[in-house]
Amino acid sequence: MTEINRHNYEIFFIDYLDGNLLPSQEKRLWLFLKENPDLKDELENFEPVEISSEKQPFPKKQQLKKTVLLNHSNSSIFDELCIRYIEGDLSLKEKVALNEYMNNNSEKSREFKIFKQTKIKADSSILFPDKEKLKKSAMFFALKRLYPYIAVAASILLLIAVYFLVPQKNNEPYSNRIAVFETNPAQENFKILELTEEPTSTNKSLPLAETEKQPLSIEKKEDQSIQSADDIDKERFRVAAIESLPIHPIKQEESTLKLAKVEPGITKNTVDYFYAQHNQEPEYTNLTSFLVESVSERLMETPKNENKKFELFDLARWSVQGVNWLTGSNITLEKQYNKDGETEKINFNSKLIAFSTPIREK
Amino acid sequence: MTIEQYNKSVDLYSDAVYRFILKNINQTDEAKDIVQDTFEKLWVRASEVSFEKVKSYLFSTAYHTMIDKIRKNKRISSVDEYGSIDPLHNEHYTDLGEILNEALKQLPDVQRSVILLRDYEGYAYQEIANITGLSESQVKVYIYRGRLALKKYIGSMEVLI
Numbered sequence: 001m002t003e004i005n006r007h008n009y010e011i012f013f014i015d016y017l018d019g020n021l022l023p024s025q026e027k028r029l030w031l032f033l034k035e036n037p038d039l040k041d042e043l044e045n046f047e048p049v050e051i052s053s054e055k056q057p058f059p060k061k062q063q064l065k066k067t068v069l070l071n072h073s074n075s076s077i078f079d080e081l082c083i084r085y086i087e088g089d090l091s092l093k094e095k096v097a098l099n100e101y102m103n104n105n106s107e108k109s110r111e112f113k114i115f116k117q118t119k120i121k122a123d124s125s126i127l128f129p130d131k132e133k134l135k136k137s138a139m140f141f142a143l144k145r146l147y148p149y150i151a152v153a154a155s156i157l158l159l160i161a162v163y164f165l166v167p168q169k170n171n172e173p174y175s176n177r178i179a180v181f182e183t184n185p186a187q188e189n190f191k192i193l194e195l196t197e198e199p200t201s202t203n204k205s206l207p208l209a210e211t212e213k214q215p216l217s218i219e220k221k222e223d224q225s226i227q228s229a230d231d232i233d234k235e236r237f238r239v240a241a242i243e244s245l246p247i248h249p250i251k252q253e254e255s256t257l258k259l260a261k262v263e264p265g266i267t268k269n270t271v272d273y274f275y276a277q278h279n280q281e282p283e284y285t286n287l288t289s290f291l292v293e294s295v296s297e298r299l300m301e302t303p304k305n306e307n308k309k310f311e312l313f314d315l316a317r318w319s320v321q322g323v324n325w326l327t328g329s330n331i332t333l334e335k336q337y338n339k340d341g342e343t344e345k346i347n348f349n350s351k352l353i354a355f356s357t358p359i360r361e362k
Numbered sequence: 363m364t365i366e367q368y369n370k371s372v373d374l375y376s377d378a379v380y381r382f383i384l385k386n387i388n389q390t391d392e393a394k395d396i397v398q399d400t401f402e403k404l405w406v407r408a409s410e411v412s413f414e415k416v417k418s419y420l421f422s423t424a425y426h427t428m429i430d431k432i433r434k435n436k437r438i439s440s441v442d443e444y445g446s447i448d449p450l451h452n453e454h455y456t457d458l459g460e461i462l463n464e465a466l467k468q469l470p471d472v473q474r475s476v477i478l479l480r481d482y483e484g485y486a487y488q489e490i491a492n493i494t495g496l497s498e499s500q501v502k503v504y505i506y507r508g509r510l511a512l513k514k515y516i517g518s519m520e521v522l523i
Contacts, residue, residue, distance in 0.1 A: 083509045087480075111517070117458060118512040120466065120481040128380035130394060134372045134401045138365055328406055 004032045006039075013043055078108055082115040147327035152350055154323055155331055158316040159348055163357055313346070367413040372401060375417055378483065379424045385478055386428060388467060396431065400424040421483070422493040425475060432471065458516070465515035473508035476501050 004012050012029050015021045021029065033040040081098050084090050090098065102109040313335065320333045329350065336345040336356070347356045363371075376397060384393040400423045404411060411419050466474055475494060479485045487505075491498045 079510060079513075080506070082513075083506055086509065087505065111513070114517050115509065115513050117462070117516055118509045120462060120477065122378075122381055122482040123385075126377070126381045126384060128376040128394070128397055130398070131372055131376050134376060134398065135369045136365055136405065 004028055006036065009036075009039060013046065016043075017046065078111070079115075082112050085112075086115060086119055148329065151323040151327050151329055151331060152353060155320055155333070155348065155350060156353070158319050159333070159346070159357075162313050162316045162346060363408045363411055363413050363416065365408075367416070368405065368408055371404070371413070371416045371420070375420050376401065379420050382421065382478055382482060383424055383428055385466065385482075386471070386475060387432065392431065396424055396427050399427050403427075418489065418493060421479065421485075425493055426495075429471075461516055461519045462512065465512050468515070469508050469511060472496070473504045473511070476504045477508045477512075480505055 002008065009032065012021065012025070012032075016026065016029060033043065078101070081090065081094060085095065085098060098112075102112055317333050320331050323329065324331055331350040332348070334347050335343050336347055338344040343359050345356050345358050348354060379400060380393055380397045383396050384390065387393060387396075400420055403423050404416065404420060466477070469477070472494070476490050476496075479490045479493060485493070487498045487501045490496070490501045494501070496504070
């Protein structure tokens, strides 16, 4: 606190009378009063004034009170109370207040009735018609519990089958050979001109001229030309080359020359080729070919006449897809290719087991 | 859940789920598909869902399947859309049930769903919140807005009738 003087002595006086001065401040006050005796009289004559509070009640207190805040000007509160009434959220007091309010207001009473109509009742005539289709039999339930185990076991068996039975590279006598046919659209016949090696990984770099010179093992056959597709069918599409025929170098510009790959064992490509030349639908040489084509078309969505060679790997993939469909699992079986586009590995992945196996090469 | 409990669930709740979905989308075939999908999902997870909670699971799964389908069909309306419905297009209705159905159709999807769950199944706010993935407060707000819109619609139609 600042020093006491004639401009601020009132503050010291009040604090003194309230008993709020420190002893040191009180000492200074008395020194000041000694120097200013006129002010000492003022302090002595000062009498504190006490004002007692009057207990006068406010006469219209009850009129200010509100029970549920309902009045004519506040319709949103009425709406809220109506909705809460429908929802069963109103307290007893609020319900009473709402009823009293509506008794005195016919318009709000009508609105309340409309609110009550917004409560929707379920239409019991609507029934689900296919209830029986949803139900499951006990046997299916038992089988379902075994699905994961069945799936894994089946997949492993299939993989083992794939590992041992997938056709290996270069193990078939005609796999890399090309048969060259000369066709004559007018006569609808053809003859085999040449059977040559298809460039493989070992001779890919050979120039065409050198490739042409390479001697081939040619099986001799008396009938040098095949007159129709029926003849080919009879021969089981075994490529016959006639030794006595001169071997001509192939010219790419010759429009009459056609190339077709001779497949080992499965000769559908050749069949398709010939039938395609005659604008006919392919016929299947046996039941296996038919099944392979049909399954390939329907399950694997392979376009017809795509000439995709069927492998046991395809069978394995269909089986895995079937297992996935039955069990809802996500087992995968995929081929992994190297940079030359050749199959390098087969990868298998399921919840319980995952492995990768390389393809054997001879 | 055992197979007996699953089949009992079909008997007990398939009608209710079907009604709920049908009232929401008004397409019989799609409603059937959703109910079938819902029970297939239940079947796949039968070992995880207890019989006591199967009803909530079914309604929740059906609701979300329906929302996915609606979104795919690009028919969903904004969840914040206020239920402003125009009764003047439906002057030919004379029955209160028809009026209410028509009003219900015109509500925003989320408001319609919460009101149906509340009125058809008598679910509490928190249960509706669990089924729809909304908060309890949001459920209350949507029920309030939906009822207010229905009341306005019915009131307008009463004047017209």
